[in-house]
Amino acid sequence: MTKRYKRILLKISGEALAGSKGTGLDFDTLENIAKVVKECNDAGVQIAIVVGGGNFWRGRSGGNMDRTRADHMGMLATVINSLAMQSALEAVGVPARVQTAIEMRQIAEPYIRGKADRHMEKGRVVIFGCGTGNPFFSTDTAAALRAVEIDAEAIFLAKKVDAVYDSDPAINPNAKRFDSLSYIDVLNKGLGVMDSTATSLCMDNNIPILVFGIEDPQNIIRVLEGEKIGTIVSNG
Numbered sequence: 001m002t003k004r005y006k007r008i009l010l011k012i013s014g015e016a017l018a019g020s021k022g023t024g025l026d027f028d029t030l031e032n033i034a035k036v037v038k039e040c041n042d043a044g045v046q047i048a049i050v051v052g053g054g055n056f057w058r059g060r061s062g063g064n065m066d067r068t069r070a071d072h073m074g075m076l077a078t079v080i081n082s083l084a085m086q087s088a089l090e091a092v093g094v095p096a097r098v099q100t101a102i103e104m105r106q107i108a109e110p111y112i113r114g115k116a117d118r119h120m121e122k123g124r125v126v127i128f129g130c131g132t133g134n135p136f137f138s139t140d141t142a143a144a145l146r147a148v149e150i151d152a153e154a155i156f157l158a159k160k161v162d163a164v165y166d167s168d169p170a171i172n173p174n175a176k177r178f179d180s181l182s183y184i185d186v187l188n189k190g191l192g193v194m195d196s197t198a199t200s201l202c203m204d205n206n207i208p209i210l211v212f213g214i215e216d217p218q219n220i221i222r223v224l225e226g227e228k229i230g231t232i233v234s235n236g
Contacts, residue, residue: 004226007046007120009152010037011143013159014054016214017081023055025084034088036217037125040224041094046120048150049127050143051085053077071135075102078139082129083107095124101133101142113149120150140198148205155202155209156223157194162213164193164231181233193233202233209233 012033019026041047056077057070082098089096097119098108108129109115116126131142147155165175166189178191183203186193193199193211202209212219212230222229 002225003043003045004224005045005153007150007152008048008154008156008224009143009147009150010047010049010156010158010220011140012049012051012085012214014052014056014077014081016158016160017051017084018055025055025081027088030084030088031091032217033214033220034085034092034094036220037089038092038094039221041123041125045224046123047125048116048120048146048152049082049085049125050139050146051078051081051127051129052139053081056080068135075130075133078131079104079108079129082127085127089125095122096127097124098127098129101128101130116150138195138198140194141201144194144198144201144207147207148201152207155207156220157209157211158214158220159211160213160215162215162230164191164211164233166191178231179228180236181231182236183233186233193231199233203235206235 017025017029019029037047053074057074079100086096086098099111099116100108101111103110111128119126128142128146131137131139132145143155161169164178164181167175169175181191183199186199187196193209194202210223210230210232212223219229
């Protein structure tokens with residue numbers, strides 16, 4: 001494997017983990033992703049993962065529920081996904097640790113930057129749960145924040161769509177696909193890559209965002225090797 005990056009942060013949407021089911025967990029999808037992560041890990045790539053929770057709970061679907069409480073429920077959903085990802089990785093022989101931004105010592109380590117760094121240096125995959133631990137911040141922002149903290153060279157944004165478009169390609173067959181974008185373009189056009197807080201954090205710290213479809217998990221390797229698939233968001 002020709003490695004373009006030594007350390008990456010892989011952000012996987014909760015919806016992607018549901019596979020074709022739409023909700024909950026699809027264990028074939030988890031296994032397929034774990035096998036590809038193992039290939040990358042075996043090649044010496046240091047990997048951290050942030051997973052969303054949208055396959056179980058989306059805060060904005062909470063009706064009249066208090067936003068803070070709804071966001072806390074979303075954080076707990078990410079822990080379910082993190083533990084499932086950890087189990088899938090360990091089943092294929094990859095040592096993995098879950099660290100959470102909200103302390104729950106019985107099931108996961110608390111997030112400690114130095115400890116996460118040592119885990120990756122020892123060849124373990126670290127999975128970050130609970131987002132940033134704060135309401136009103138998305139798991140996209142958590143991915144950007146953790147990427148900055150652990151000195152990741154890029155964010156691999158694995159989604160159900162294969163690239164960034166100017167509108168939803170599932171609704172608009174004429175949606176324009178972008179091969180590359182600047183952070184400013186994403187912010188000015190209001191494109192749904194990451195939320196504005198996450199995009200700004202990546203821009204300020206010059207961390208490229210590589211957006212691609214996770215339906216074929218081998219795309220992770222293709223992006224790692226520098227193949228131009230999906231969309232790259234950078235300073236240009």
